[in-house]
Amino acid sequence: MTIRDLIPWRRDNNQTPAVYRDNDRDPFMALHREMNRLFDDVFRGFDTRLPPFGGFAARGVNWPSVEISDTEKEIRLTAEVPGLEEKDIEVLLDDGVLMLKGEKRSETEDKDRQFSERVYGRFERRIPLGYEVEQDKVDAHFRNGVLTVILPKTAKAQSQAKRIAIKG
Numbered sequence: 001m002t003i004r005d006l007i008p009w010r011r012d013n014n015q016t017p018a019v020y021r022d023n024d025r026d027p028f029m030a031l032h033r034e035m036n037r038l039f040d041d042v043f044r045g046f047d048t049r050l051p052p053f054g055g056f057a058a059r060g061v062n063w064p065s066v067e068i069s070d071t072e073k074e075i076r077l078t079a080e081v082p083g084l085e086e087k088d089i090e091v092l093l094d095d096g097v098l099m100l101k102g103e104k105r106s107e108t109e110d111k112d113r114q115f116s117e118r119v120y121g122r123f124e125r126r127i128p129l130g131y132e133v134e135q136d137k138v139d140a141h142f143r144n145g146v147l148t149v150i151l152p153k154t155a156k157a158q159s160q161a162k163r164i165a166i167k168g
Contacts, residue, residue: 006053011092056105064100064147075129075151082145091149096132098149100125131157 069080074136079100080090089102106120133151 009016064125066100066125066127068127073153075131075133075153077127077147077149077151079125079147079149080145081147084145086142087150089147091147093133093135093138093151096129098127098129098151100127100147131160133157 062079067078069076077098081102083101084104088099088104092099092101103122103125104120129151132154134154137152138149140147
């Protein structure tokens with residue numbers, strides 16, 4: 001058997017080999033590449049932080065937006081919850097995890113809406129703290145759609161932090 005016997009031949013009369021060494025000639029690979037390019041182009045324009053259809057629950061960990069600062073004595077969490085009131089939000093601390101729960105209700109009925117980018121529904125956000133906090137001294141404030149939670153660290157947690165020297 002020779003190497004020529006292993007090469008597939010076309011069905012035309014001149015019997016030239018139909019070897020596709022370059023994937024550009026393979027119509028199935030060209031179609032595959034073109035479909036991948038089209039999907040990449042379509043989804044490249046979407047901002048992944050936008051809520052998917054289905055409300056806050058489908059949005060996942062992106063809502064509410066939070067900012068966390070960690071100092072020697074406390075952890076401060078600030079959450080943006082525009083359009084909500086104090087009664088719409090619940091703050092829980094359980095086993096080193098801070099939970100923010102709530103619901104944003106629609107102000108109008110669906111039949112009245114022509115177009116809306118606003119999102120309504122229930123949300124829940126769990127934030128592991130990583131430190132022991134003094135639970136009886138935790139303080140939460142709500143003002144102008146911004147929730148601020150201050151979690152004082154225990155004396156033990158404050159002493160655990162150790163500065164490590166960086167060598168150059």
